[in-house]
Amino acid sequence: MIQVEPDPRIRVARSDDGIVGVTIDRADKKNALSxxxxxxxxAVFSREAADPATRVIVLSGAGADFCAGADIGEFGDLRGAAETARAYEAANSAAFRAIREAGVPTIAAIAGICFGGGFGIAAACDLRLATRDARFSVPAARLGLAYPQDAMQDIVRACGAQTAMYLAFTAARLTADEASEGGILLETVADRPALDARVAEIAGAIAANAPLSVRASKASIAAVESRDPADAERARGLGDATFDSGDYAEGRAAFAGRRAPRFRGA
Known part of the structure; x- marks a missing residue:
């Protein structure tokens, strides 16, 4: 399946300090993804993460909900048989991978419904914050479908194997408090304005720090999780690059001068 034109319902906004906002804009369908x-x-996550000016990416949904998952209305035509279902699944997997492998920190700002593939893209993000009315579910068993391994990889990483099994086997829903207690969420907040404010605060703190250092730290954490020697080598290279960087010199100078550092990402 080849996409000719980008879908305008995935909106992108960039601030001067390198914070990129990606919004799923289909509120009338609870931000279900076609x-x-x-x-x-x-494509958006791959492109924005590769931009040297990007320091953090925030993923959110327009309106009251984060994302209801894949658009079930398309399933008859696009997932009606094994061959087409596998092709559709490949598109899902590409999105999960692009979010998971983004070299910069990613934050999911979750309100309302976070179901199925919506839970998958949130789980692929590094940090997750939610409003107290948020709800989480993996309803594949009620549709007679199975999630791809890489989507389950992110969900297991986010909530642990036992909770992932409980969600996948029962199609149960978790409240935000239950998700927070299970370690799925970094924080819960009262409502959408509070969510937007807190996410902006965290994103701003990340953007103000040395980009090379943040990227190296993310790579190191990923290497710890994967235990892949190739990931460890990549993390080592990113860490070594910080030693000769202008930002390292700037950090030392700012500390000595008792002033805020001005990092350039080089």
Missing amino acids: LSMWQTLA
């Missing part, structure tokens, strides 16, 4: 939206989401 095939073209899945494809655009993957």
